[in-house]
Amino acid sequence: MRDDRALGAPAVEGGGGNSPGGSGAGRVLVAVYGTFALAAGARAGVQLGTRFHEAPAAYLLSAFAAVVYIVATVGLVRGGRGGRRTALAAISVELVGVLVVGTLSLTDAAAFPDETVWSAFGRGYYFVPLVLPLLGLLLLRRTGQKSPPPKSPPPKSPPPKSP
Amino acid sequence: MTTFLVAVITAVAALLAVLGIVSTLARRRIGLLHLGVAGLLEGLLLVQAAVAVIAMIGGDTPADTPTFLGYLSGIVLVPVAGGLWARSEQTRWAGTVMAVAAAVVGVMAWRLLQLWEATHA
Structure with a gap:
């Protein structure tokens, strides 16, 4: 059909597997996480490389x-038990980070002379x-419920047929 | 680097984002229409990069040159990466991937202009 070629x-x-990045919506989130990993990484690189002495704390925070x-992105892409646990830890740190840094940057502006990703709750x-961390936690919960990791393999022999 | 060019880029990026969201809502993958608009967007970004590089060779450099160059080279990769990803995506979220890429381009274009104008302020 012509429409299919033009409009898709x-x-x-669905999509699938028990990897959080396996579902279609999960891959969108992974794309956003990847973008942020790149953006925050590049920004930290430039800040540390060109003017570290101006605001070392803020720039180290950017790098962190x-x-x-990056860890959250890798965890979401890898999936499985280990990947999920890695992603959960990274996303939790992220949520705490954005809340703590966001609050501090507003109440104690002197401590944060230059912008970081998390300043003013990510206003920049x-x-x-x-x-992002809220969506990440939601995704981990949803994919966790939908397809729990197969702990015990299903019995290999077929159930006995009733006579 | 002109405000006009950035405005045109933003308009095309916004169109691409809307098309992407529409195809997600319609439960379709992306089609030639999306790829065409993404191609147009990429062309505009390359024009913008050429204009900026020519101006910089002419001695008109922004204050924060490393960051500016980072954004300038990064932004041309976004529609390509988004297009390739969206094309290989089988689910209806292909359009959303395209829309995310378009939104990133829109934001980055204005940030580029801001960095560029830091010299002329």
């Missing part, structure tokens, strides 16, 4: 945030850093 063929439902985003990034 009907989509496949970048590492957290349209508050995406505040929403």
